[in-house]
Amino acid sequence: MDTKIIKIDKSNIDKKLMIEAGDIVKSGGVVAFPTETVYGLGANGLDENAVKKIYEAKGRPSDNPLILHISSIEELDDLVEEVTDLAHMIMKRFWPGPLTIIFKKSRIIPNIITAGLESVAIRMPSHPIALELISLSGVPIAAPSANTSGRPSPTNADHVVEDMYGKIDMVIDGGSTGVGLESTVLDLSGEVPTILRPGAITLEDLKEMIPNIIQDASILHKDVTPKSPGQKYRHYAPKAEMILFTGDIDDIVNKINTSTKELILSGKKVGIMATEETKDKYEDGVVIVSGSRRKRETIASNLFKTIRDFDHADVDIILAEGVELDNIGMAIMNRMTKAAGGKIINL
Incomplete structure (x- = not known):
């Protein structure tokens, strides 16, 4: 497969090139794109065959769930069973941004996205290229980090090309990412709000709004059955x-x-x-x-x-x-x- 590489200035987005990228996602292809955290490997999150291409390109185990990326809060209505008052309050404060929220999923979410779980992880990135791609594709984009499974996540396009060239349709080179670590994952699908993966939105940040929030015991300890991307399998491994x-x-x-x-x-x-x-x-x-x-x-x-x-x-x-x-x-x-x-x- 020939992988097309395009350069996009986030301060002056080339609409014609972005439409081409959006069309690839619409037609079931895979596009790597920058977010404010790391580069994502994106495909139509409602198309099971498209999502399979993500797993194949990464060599990612199928029991590791994916995050859906949206460009507006209104898109949540079709994807989740309920958006609670607490979720609305959290989204108003931290979206768009490096925070993923876990909701109870709606029936339109393919099981391949959630690894068979009844919950789904969703976030709205703040990176302008990411938001433009999601908007132009017209679908929620499933996007784990754009690296070979187990390798360090990519924070610039060169990292993506190193791992993904010849495996995906397109790489959008939008420069280096900012945060450099994947998003915080906050589970609001159960009785007690729980951080499943720490990130730039910290426990201290969230505790101001959610006094009863807890952190999952697996964060610095033994892995458990994954409810969140990044909870299972060795990650970020150097060759040495x-x-x-x-x-x-x-x-x-x-x-x-x-x-x-x-x-x-x-x-x-x-x-x-x-x-x-x-x-x-x-x-x-x-x-x-x-x-x-x-x-x-x-x-x-x-x-x-x-x-x-x-x-x-x-x-x-x-x-x-x-x-x-x-x-x-x-x-x-x-x-x-x-x-x-x-x-x-x-x-």
Whole structure:
């Protein structure tokens, strides 16, 4: 399959090219497109055959549900059984934006979208290219991240091309994404509002409006039957083994330095995922800076790119600094824990 790559300026959208992309979705094709979180791999969410192409391109297990993307709240009426007052309040505050909400699904939602669950995950992205594509296609777009299943999510078009060229119809190159981590997933389909996946909309943000909100126990622990995308299977994996270090940052730096020397002596090429505050404290290894500990949103934005950079550096092992678990730190550590396959050293 020939994959067409088009460049779109989000500040000056080429309507003719976007109509072409929308027509591909309408006709059952697959288009990768930028959102404010990561690039999505989009197809008509009401067309089972089109959605199958997403799973095939990604190599994604069929029991891992997908998120439907819409361009207006009115589109919810046909897709869900009920929109509660709480849901309306949350959407008014956080939509469009990096928040996915789980509702009880309507009968028109194919089972392939929900992996047989009675609930469906829906979000309205804020990225202008994403909104334009959804609007022009005239259907809700099913769109997981546009990467090979298990690999780091793509935050620019080059990442998408690396994983998806020849497998899908089109890639819309809209530049780098902003948030860099997938959306927060909030389950409103049960009795207790629950965060199933942390993201840029944090527990602290949501608790202001939902005092009884809880976080799912699987976020930093053992995986469970998926009610949300990203809850099952190893995700974000680099080609090399990755070990995550947590605790006091000085202890982390000392341990990584010691471990690096030992690994180099054993013949390993070592990568160190550092931060701006620690980069000069490492004596050996391939040091790549993910962002600043004082501005952890920069770590979130760069995390998946950093993992791919280590792949390109052909390291044998990655030693990574953890961050504090409050605010967006929870989302960062959720992704890093999965990338490391649960290999964590607590100091």
